[in-house]
Amino acid sequence: xxxxxxxxxxxxxxxxxxxxxxxxxxxxxxxxxxxxxxxxxxxxxxxxxxxxxxxxxxxxxxxxxxxxxxxxxxxxxxxxxxxxxxxxxxxxxxxxxxxxxxxxxxxxxxxxxxxxxxxxxxxxxxxxxxxxxxxxxxxxxxxxxxxxxxxxxxxxxxxxxxxxxxxxxxxxxxxxxxxxxxxxxxxxxxxxxxxxxxxxxxxxxxxxxxxxxxxxxxxxxxxxxxxxxxxxxxxxxxxxxxxxxxxxxxxxxxxxxxxxxxxxxxxxxxxxxxxxxxxxxxxxxxxxxxxxxxxxxxxxxxxxxxxxxx
Amino acid sequence: xxxxxxxxxxxxxxxxxxxxxxxxxxxxxxxxxxxxxxxxxxxxxxxxxxxxxxxxxxxxxxxxxxxxxxxxxxxxxxxxxxxxxxxxxxxxxxxxxxxxxxxxxxxxxxxxxxxxxxxxxxxxxxxxxxxxxxxxxxxxxxxxxxxxxxxxxxxxxxxxxxxxxxxxxxxxxxxxxxxxxxxxxxxxxxxxxxxxxxxxxxxxxxxxxxxxxxxxxxxxxxxxxxxxxxxxxxxxxxxxxxxxxxxxxxxxxxxxxxxxxxxxxx
Ligand SMILES: Nc1ncnc2c1ncn2[C@@H]1O[C@H](COP(=O)(O)OP(=O)(O)OP(=O)(O)O)[C@@H](O)[C@H]1O
Ligand SMILES: [Mg+2]
Numbered sequence: 001x002x003x004x005x006x007x008x009x010x011x012x013x014x015x016x017x018x019x020x021x022x023x024x025x026x027x028x029x030x031x032x033x034x035x036x037x038x039x040x041x042x043x044x045x046x047x048x049x050x051x052x053x054x055x056x057x058x059x060x061x062x063x064x065x066x067x068x069x070x071x072x073x074x075x076x077x078x079x080x081x082x083x084x085x086x087x088x089x090x091x092x093x094x095x096x097x098x099x100x101x102x103x104x105x106x107x108x109x110x111x112x113x114x115x116x117x118x119x120x121x122x123x124x125x126x127x128x129x130x131x132x133x134x135x136x137x138x139x140x141x142x143x144x145x146x147x148x149x150x151x152x153x154x155x156x157x158x159x160x161x162x163x164x165x166x167x168x169x170x171x172x173x174x175x176x177x178x179x180x181x182x183x184x185x186x187x188x189x190x191x192x193x194x195x196x197x198x199x200x201x202x203x204x205x206x207x208x209x210x211x212x213x214x215x216x217x218x219x220x221x222x223x224x225x226x227x228x229x230x231x232x233x234x235x236x237x238x239x240x241x242x243x244x245x246x247x248x249x250x251x252x253x254x255x256x257x258x259x260x261x262x263x264x265x266x267x268x269x270x271x272x273x274x275x276x277x278x279x280x281x282x283x284x285x286x287x288x289x290x291x292x293x294x295x296x297x298x299x300x301x302x303x304x305x306x307x308x309x310x
Numbered sequence: 311x312x313x314x315x316x317x318x319x320x321x322x323x324x325x326x327x328x329x330x331x332x333x334x335x336x337x338x339x340x341x342x343x344x345x346x347x348x349x350x351x352x353x354x355x356x357x358x359x360x361x362x363x364x365x366x367x368x369x370x371x372x373x374x375x376x377x378x379x380x381x382x383x384x385x386x387x388x389x390x391x392x393x394x395x396x397x398x399x400x401x402x403x404x405x406x407x408x409x410x411x412x413x414x415x416x417x418x419x420x421x422x423x424x425x426x427x428x429x430x431x432x433x434x435x436x437x438x439x440x441x442x443x444x445x446x447x448x449x450x451x452x453x454x455x456x457x458x459x460x461x462x463x464x465x466x467x468x469x470x471x472x473x474x475x476x477x478x479x480x481x482x483x484x485x486x487x488x489x490x491x492x493x494x495x496x497x498x499x500x501x502x503x504x505x506x507x508x509x510x511x512x513x514x515x516x517x518x519x520x521x522x523x524x525x526x527x528x529x530x531x532x533x534x535x536x537x538x539x540x541x542x543x544x545x546x547x548x549x550x551x552x553x554x555x556x557x558x559x560x561x562x563x564x565x566x567x568x569x570x571x572x573x574x575x576x
Contacts, residue, residue: 087364112318147482152433210403211395211397211399212399213394214369214387214395214399215395215401216387217368217369217387218367218387218389218391218392218393219389219412219413219416219466220386220387220388220416221416229412230401233401233403234403273392308403
């Protein structure tokens with residue numbers, strides 16, 4: 001920066017002591033700052049942020065729809081978007097047909113003729129039961145295998161073998177055990193979701209940093225305290241990685257299971273629409289399945305973050 | 311039978327099993343530390359300082375030899391030998407206050423909840439950390455974390471305070487500030503302390519006695535130097551004393567002449 005001109009200080013004449021000297025011009029000039037850049041309106045900033053996150057997705061969707069319409073002309077076997085709307089707008093617009101809400105509790109009509117949302121709810125209820133079971137048992141087994149090296153040696157090979165069995169391969173066994181469609185679907189969910197939960201929890205426990213274990217040793221924590229104060233909080237991130245993979249897999253499995261078994265649920269809906277040659281209904285169901293699976297993943301992720309923070 | 315020192319290491323040998331056979335880290339270490347003595351342990355990297363400290367902490371067992379603390383044999387870790395770890399080792403899911411409280415809950419048997427809380431806050435105050443009591447370790451600086459680590463250790467009212475390079479990861483200014491904290495605490499509490507350091511000035515400034523270890527493997531105690539400086543100490547008033555300079559040059563000669571850094575010698 002160039003040095004500013006020295007302020008001229010004129011000594012006041014002794015006789016005219018009462019005269020007030022003007023404040024030096026140069027000093028006044030120094031007090032004017034260059035104008036600040038115009039601050040953007042906070043609402044505008046927010047809007048910009050929103051647009052920059054949402055617009056790419058919107059463009060991608062528009063592109064996808066355009067591509068789909070172009071690729072599937074009026075005569076193609078796979079219906080284009082316009083045809084899907086034309087054939088399935090009833091399904092799209094009335095997802096909760098045959099469902100009565102008592103407050104938040106849905107009451108789903110018996111019989112097959114219900115909306116797609118009702119089928120989704122049936123499937124979700126099954127997934128919830130099977131998944132809750134696998135979460136509890138999976139975390140417990142993961143902890144056992146992670147803390148005890150003999151349990152690890154005994155069980156790990158078994159887990160490694162069983163986890164590669166595809167969900168549908170369990171179906172005959174599950175039907176043989178339970179003799180009923182309902183419980184065997186839940187078992188299928190359970191057996192599909194449990195492996196990543198066990199594996200990740202075990203890894204989390206095994207990877208507890210040695211520093212934390214040393215702290216526990218120096219404080220002479222008893223086993224219960226060690227588990228509650230160190231092990232559990234330390235392996236929350238790994239545990240929720242497993243729980244997240246598990247929920248995704250259980251959603252995959254339920255659709256497959258219901259397709260084979262029939263009755264109710266989104267898997268049945270797809271199978272039914274396929275048998276009735278309603279391919280556009282199937283496409284609507286695909287979108288629903290994707291959205292619900294995405295939501296499940298996010299919900300489990302969110303719970304994990306909330307727990308890790310508390 | 312002769313009177314044993316407060317903390318007595320008798321013929322402590324530590325060997326680690328490795329693929330290439332046994333690795334002898336420490337070879338027949340004899341060390342006697344009196345109650346209220348502040349001992350600095352100094353030596354080149356990898357000579358076995360942490361191994362020795364961890365043996366006293368009970369985190370690793372000597373292959374041979376015995377460690378006595380106040381007449382009792384040390385055979386497991388325990389809160390009577392609090393450790394300040396080099397990397398602070400605060401539990402990240404607990405607040406500063408909860409980290410100290412966890413230690414207090416294990417050592418303050420018979421105290422009421424309110425008394426325990428007061429004790430936690432009192433110890434945080436000793437290291438000037440009450441302002442961050444509700445913060446998580448991730449939200450405070452490295453120097454602050456180490457203060458909390460010290461508070462956690464002294465709140466346990468240990469019989470021996472063990473510090474493994476407590477300030478090794480800190481910048482020079484923060485380090486000096488924490489040395490002042492330790493000096494102040496030592497003047498108030500007169501703990502028995504065993505502290506590992508790489509820093510000659512830190513050793514001389516803080517300790518009553520500097521124990522110098524030879525280079526490993528099979529490290530031994532090479533020299534044992536008493537630091538004859540008055541207590542309580544103040545950084546500026548002691549560094550010009552002749553005893554300070556003498557102690558300092560003694561340690562430096564040991565480290566850089568008699569037992570040079572093995573990495574440099576090679
Ligand atoms: N668990 C272990 N297994 C095998 N060798 C080990 C083990 N722990 C330490 N050692 C060896 O023992 C020696 C002493 O290690 P130690 O950690 O005590 O050194 P140190 O003096 O604390 O070094 P630094 O100043 O770098 O912390 C080293 O050669 C190290 O490789
Ligand atoms: Mg070390």
